[in-house]
Amino acid sequence: MPDGISVPIILSVRLPRVICVALTGAALSLCGGAMQGLLKNPLADGSTLGVASGASLGAVIAIAFGITLPQLPFAGTMVLAILFAFLSLLIILSLAYKIDYSMSTNTIILIGVIYSMFVSSILALIISFASDRVKQITFWTMGSLLGTSLQNALVLFGALAVFGGVILRYARELNAFAVSESNARSVGVPVRQVKLILLIAVSALIGVCVSIGGTIGFVGLVTPHMVRMIVGPDHKRLLPASLFGGAVFLMLADLVARTLLNPIELPIGVVTSFIGAFLFIVIFYRSRRART
Numbered sequence: 001m002p003d004g005i006s007v008p009i010i011l012s013v014r015l016p017r018v019i020c021v022a023l024t025g026a027a028l029s030l031c032g033g034a035m036q037g038l039l040k041n042p043l044a045d046g047s048t049l050g051v052a053s054g055a056s057l058g059a060v061i062a063i064a065f066g067i068t069l070p071q072l073p074f075a076g077t078m079v080l081a082i083l084f085a086f087l088s089l090l091i092i093l094s095l096a097y098k099i100d101y102s103m104s105t106n107t108i109i110l111i112g113v114i115y116s117m118f119v120s121s122i123l124a125l126i127i128s129f130a131s132d133r134v135k136q137i138t139f140w141t142m143g144s145l146l147g148t149s150l151q152n153a154l155v156l157f158g159a160l161a162v163f164g165g166v167i168l169r170y171a172r173e174l175n176a177f178a179v180s181e182s183n184a185r186s187v188g189v190p191v192r193q194v195k196l197i198l199l200i201a202v203s204a205l206i207g208v209c210v211s212i213g214g215t216i217g218f219v220g221l222v223t224p225h226m227v228r229m230i231v232g233p234d235h236k237r238l239l240p241a242s243l244f245g246g247a248v249f250l251m252l253a254d255l256v257a258r259t260l261l262n263p264i265e266l267p268i269g270v271v272t273s274f275i276g277a278f279l280f281i282v283i284f285y286r287s288r289r290a291r292t
Contacts, residue, residue, distance in 0.1 A: 029246020143269020
């Protein structure tokens with residue numbers, strides 16, 4: 001391919017995609033590491049709250065009904081995804097507050113799981129009515145960063161800089177939460193305030209990632225576990241390392257998605273699910289052996 005043609009393609013197609021893949025992987029992994037510490041649950045990730053399901057619902061509504069903003073065709077999906085992510089967080093926290101005034105982590109997790117199941121039924125209903133867009137919606141819900149632009153990369157970078165910075169700021173508090181909520185309270189952490197701030201930051205970051213890349217599973221679940229085996233459980237090291245690990249993991253998954261069945265491109269979420277499930281089994285097996 002002549003250089004005059006290849007350079008514009010690299011700058012306008014390849015580079016934005018690589019940047020978006022790296023930023024999305026970093027953001028999802030960071031959210032997963034934060035949620036595992038905050039909820040003291042090794043199976044937690046950014047989707048545990050049900051916020052990812054809510055963001056998916058907003059994006060699917062935008063796709064199914066063709067909702068866009070003038071001059072910004074991608075923004076309709078993004079705005080609705082972020083809006084529904086925050087709306088989902090508000091619903092989940094309100095229910096948790098009414099059921100359990102202290103908003104314990106177990107209550108939040110339980111409500112998040114139930115909410116995700118409820119949203120999944122609504123998604124199925126919308127897909128059944130939007131027959132002309134079923135293929136587009138299905139491919140998107142499997143996770144895909146095909147066709148991402150520099151505008152998408154800038155949005156992801158901005159979200160990661162702001163909300164990721166907030167999460168990193170509370171690394172010390174997450175160390176306390178990782179022991180127990182009572183431990184965090186005993187060392188002077190304002191538990192409800194910190195929990196709320198972190199949940200909002202994670203929800204916003206997940207909403208942006210879902211709006212651009214769809215539902216990409218296992219990145220936030222597996223990568224922090226892999227990184228923890230290398231750098232240890234201290235969130236001051238774990239969270240920055242998770243950023244890097246998540247970016248590398250998703251870039252490798254994207255490479256497999258593009259080349260495994262070339263010229264057919266697999267949804268990146270399918271690849272991360274296969275790789276992530278295998279790695280998680282290996283990690284789980286090794287951790288069980290280490291205890292015995």
